[in-house]
Amino acid sequence: MTLDDGQEKDPRFVAMLRELKVPVTMFLTKDDIQDDYGYFKPLQELGNRIQDHTVTHPVLPTLGPEGQKREICGDRDALTEQYGTAPTLLRPPFGRWNSATQEAARECGISGIVMWRASMQIHDFQYDDPKKELHPGDILLAHFRGPKQLKGETMTQMFAHLLKQIEKRGFAVGRLEDYISVR
Template sequence: MAPAPPAPAEADKPIKLTKRGGYVPIITSVPTKDKVVFVTIDDGKEKDPKFVQMMTDLRIPISMFLTRDSILDNYDYFKPLQALGNHIQNHTLTHPVMSNLGPDGQKTEICGEQKLLTQHYGTAPLLFRPPFGRYNDATQLAADKCGPRALVMWRESMQIHDMQYDEPDKKLRPGDIILAHFRGPDELKGESMVGMFTALLTRIRKQGFAVARLEDYIKAP
């Protein structure tokens, strides 16, 4: 696959992350006229070296929302991806349903992962994604206490070869956030992470979009 078409280096008018009353904002898409989408990859269970080579060759920007229990066997795997300019973000310690936890439990999950990721990767995560997309008011308050400046959701999700869309017309829109996962053959019915990501990029390009870096469209307070 050829390198991706160039996307704007960064937004002219990035989102300003402004909390209200201790509640951090929730981002599902980015308001922009640029014909770009943002690829986010969760968890970290699959650690295919061929995917690192693919990303090195193609230079596709991604945001990684990592979970401790998925990455603790090999923290170093994600460092070459980070060295390409990709940001590492918070996705909890143990991947629970956050809305099933009390305020203290939610703080433990977010603050614990914030500290661990900062220790291993040298930069404190700016963003937090609640597992399964489940959250409540306590999640937003806990994120504020622990350091992330926003909760990040998504508009589309990539499965094996197909994409699931929020909109019935099954079309991408400028600023959409796409969810994918670090998954391997066991979860992808024999397909590889490289194969899944190739299918994702094919769908993005067929609709005439480029992939931009989510963090370039966000301005922290």
């Protein structure tokens, strides 16, 4: 389970993850979280890792190599300063990346680019799989979003729907970093 951006900061979501002990990996964008870095610290204290999602959430391939490096390294630097651990993974915004992204990520100390197989859409998934199925080991994407983006629902409600859908399909949530090698 991965959560991107960091726009919504619902305290009930922190309480939910604390109570249910659901592991997540957070790909955070500096511009979305800088107004409240502290919100993500209790989530990190639960053992959840914070990873790189760029400073401003651009379409990386539209930037030159140096622009991509500024976005990735800038986010890494801010996250490292705030959370004490350097990100080792990158989720490119919009899932868009190219060879310059790989090189910039490597130069910023990132060891892997992480994509997803299905994304949460309020009540169900949007699948990359044409059969519209989840498979063992699939990486799921959700976002730190609020009622404006979720048609009146809260992030906590969306995540509860997500967990029910996962359980209904016979799966459980695992921590991304437990299944991939990161340095």
